[in-house]
Amino acid sequence: MSTIPNFIEIPVNPEIAQKEFEVYSKPSTLTDKPFHYCPGCGHSTVHKLLMEVVEEMGIQGDIVGVAPVGCSVFAYDYLDIDMQQAAHGRALAVATGIRRMLPDKLVFTYQGDGDLAAIGTAETLHAANRGENILTIFINNAVYGMTSGQMAPTTLEKMVTTTSPFGRDVSTQGYPLKISELLAMLPGVTYVTRQSVHTTANVRKTKKALRKAIELQQEGKGFCLVEVVSNCPSNWKMTPLQSQQFIQEKMIPFYPLGDIKTPEGK
């Protein structure tokens, strides 16, 4: 009987493993548990970025997160902060309950497109419209990842999924939903931005957006939404690299990157 180790043991050369040679490290605000996400998936990158910001801002004890139903349902296994896991689509109702009880804390939800823009649309829209002081991190990969590749509200026109096997036919299956643009119209919403993590430059921009959103939360400026256009190599049936190209060539033309609404007046 063979056993599969949780960690692959890499022999460490003590002469090299010294602080002065360190060029990269995992933020202390992530647990040591290896990510379960598929190779190339954007979730791992966004988790790390968020926790880097939490570490840099020194807010590990001041922030409470809400995990959704979807691939990131186990987000609390990795994000080393107090967290609640919500029913499918209800993250923003749960977050509202938390934030109203803890007005001095920072509260965020981490949700996918199915959770936020299909089953949870009502909770999303109304939490935003109440101007709840909550940050929503919205991972848009145009597909239901965890249930293995069904059509999502954000699935692109003609895109093939297991429930749109001939490509999404907008005449019978509706149009891809730009939920961020929709929410940006609401007066309770302060900051809406769409970013991606498919290139190094975009990773840096996403981190900046997360930091800005958390700073706005600290100031109590109302609802903030950071959408991250992401990938799903497993269900898109692509290699990680092909999926990054798909983001660039197909996703971004429909979901253009950049700020949609800012407190400065965009």
Added chain:
Amino acid sequence: MGEIKLMKGNEALSEALIRAGCDGYFGYPITPQSEVIEYLSREANARTGMVVLQAESEVASINMVYGAAGTGRRVCTTSSSPGISLMQEGISYIASAELPCLVVNIVRGGPGLGTIQPSQADYFQATKGGGHGDYHMIVLAPYNVQEMVDHVKLGFELGEKYRTPVMILGDGALGQMMEKVELFEQMPRKTEFPDWATTGKKEGIHRSIITSLFIQPEVMEQVNLRLQAKYREIEKNEVLYQTINCEDADYIFTGFGLGSRIAMKAMEMAREKGHKVGLIRPITVYPFPYDIYKEFAGKVKGILDIEMNAGQMVEDVRLAVEGKTQVEFYGRMGGMIAGPDEVYEYFEEKFLGGK
């Protein structure tokens, strides 16, 4: 002696929520209990700082309760039958994540949109689980406005003792009727919170995670075993009921909530006519007081159960007496309330061979 007032059931319950130091209320209007959110919106925040939020739906309300309860605060939602049906998923999550909270159902006639008139047709839903999975709520069944008040305090205490959701199972009549009520003194809101609460990771303390997801079956089985052990403890310790005139009884009338009041009046009519009738009134319908029925099984000549439904609690009564005593049921449905005279007539017909 506490302050005495003449109050409508829904308003008395609302006043009790404020006085019990409730931290947060999340609700959605529905007849016949909309007075609760109206009363709280008017009164609560200015008096205790309690948060009162009108949600966009009952689905949102119960999930706000989940989030708020996860911070260790005293929280509540109220609704009526169709709204409570919408909450079932959330209640299942709350039971699994072991969060204390109070859910009030001012029951109206169903099924479907039904009627806004009083009913007791949600007994099965309330006592047998309601949502998915093996779980229970503690279910308190007030029979007058006084108990609408007292059960708020008791409900919060039991919920926090066992980390479990508690339901007050009232009905539209209890919500709408006015009665004299003695109010308990204002209690302070909590300032200390349990260490399982998600209030921000504390230095040197294990962080708090509220979840009902345990994907490995070996772990999920352990969660279930723990829940079941808790329910056995509740069944052992928290059964409440009232008996009247049972000492010399040949027959027993029974019912919960408003049904028990009809039964009481019918019992008085029977006593006036010389029939020795007693009454058992479950106050907790989960845990159900099986033992008190067992005590009279085989000893009394018959039990008549009166409910405002098609016969729901009667199944528990029959389970308790194990066929040793004839159990009959009389009920009206769809928002109709039985009169004591028709109950008495039914008693004569079933047990005394007619007039």
